[in-house]
Amino acid sequence: MRGNHFGKLFSIVSFGESHGTALGVVLDGVPAGLNFSLENLQRELDRRAPGSLAGTTPRKEPDQAEVLSGIFEGKTLGSPVAIIVKNTNQKSQHYDKLKDDYRPGHADKTTVMKYGIRDHRGGGRSSGRETLARVIAGYFASLIIPKVFVKAYVLKLGPFEHDPKVIPDFKNEMSPYGLPDASKTEEIKNYLLDLRKNSESVGGSVAIVVDNCPAGLGEPAFDKLKADFAKALLSIGAVVSFSYGLGEEMAVLPGSVVGKTSGSFGGMEGGISNGERIFLRVTFKPTSTVGKNAKEGRHDPCIIPRALPVVEAMVKIVIADHYLRQNAYQMGS
Secondary structure (H helix, E strand, O other), rough: OOOOOOOEEEEEEEEEOOOEEEEEEEEEEEOOEEEOOOHHHHHHHHHHHOOOOOOOOOOOOOOOOEEOOOOEEOOOOOOOEEEEOOOOOOOOOHHHHHOOOOOOOOOOOHHHHHOOOOHHHHHHHOOHHHHHHHHHHHHHHHHHHHOOEEEEEEEEEOOOOOOOOOOOOOOOOOOOOOOOOHHHHHHHHHHHHHHHHHOOOOOEEEEEEEEEOOOOOEEOOOOOOHHHHHHHHHHOOOEEEEEEHHHHHOOOHHHHHOOOHHHHHHOOEOOOOOOOOOEEEEEOOOOOOOHHHHHHOEEEEOOHHHHHHHHHHHHHHHHHHHHHHHHHHHHEE
């Protein structure tokens, strides 16, 4: 089966290419009667949209959501929801040189190896624009789990860092680039502008905090909540590692320290949520397009600032899916 589908009871299929007519998503399993707001959906898409932050890609797209099905008079119908976003600002000629020049770390070569053909314009199906479908799905997931709080923020972006042991006060203003320290905004902007000027890129790491997640979510042995979080987050193109709780620290800590508190396990024990705060962490690689290949295109020198809503969306999708699965299990018992 092709890997364009994610989820069991709340499932999504994304479609479209970076420079095609449109991208979009079909959602199945959205319960009927949920209040839908196009304005709120658009607000989430605007967080991810290109051209909104200095130092990121200069490609400007309105990313205007168009509802095709599943919504009537501001309510979900219970039928499949289909939403598209049309591409309006493609400059495919910028990618002509990449037609036969495969970028290390990107899907250029492996796509040809797998399918024998690829759309090289803007990365085609492997473009970061595919993630707008995930943001749309994340909005609908949030309607299913309205009490669950999910927030992603930057732990490291180039020389800028936040202590992973310190959870930010989310009531305070954060930098639009995702760092909890808003005072660093101008420095981050100038840093990214300098990277783009020099056709360079950088990666970093992101933390995700989840509060008010119901206990009991997760389906051992193969659909543990931690396993589905890992799959969801690692399916984001630029993500190269995933951990939760103490993560890699467990390699050097004794069991007496690790087992002292359930907080070491990031809100999940045995792959099942325990009702405590969930703490996740992912690492992003530097953008693959650098050097001469970045001269003519409109590439992000760092994908992280625009990826934060994508990360949040994938976490919401997993929780909404498992929430519906747990409810179904309880109803049948």
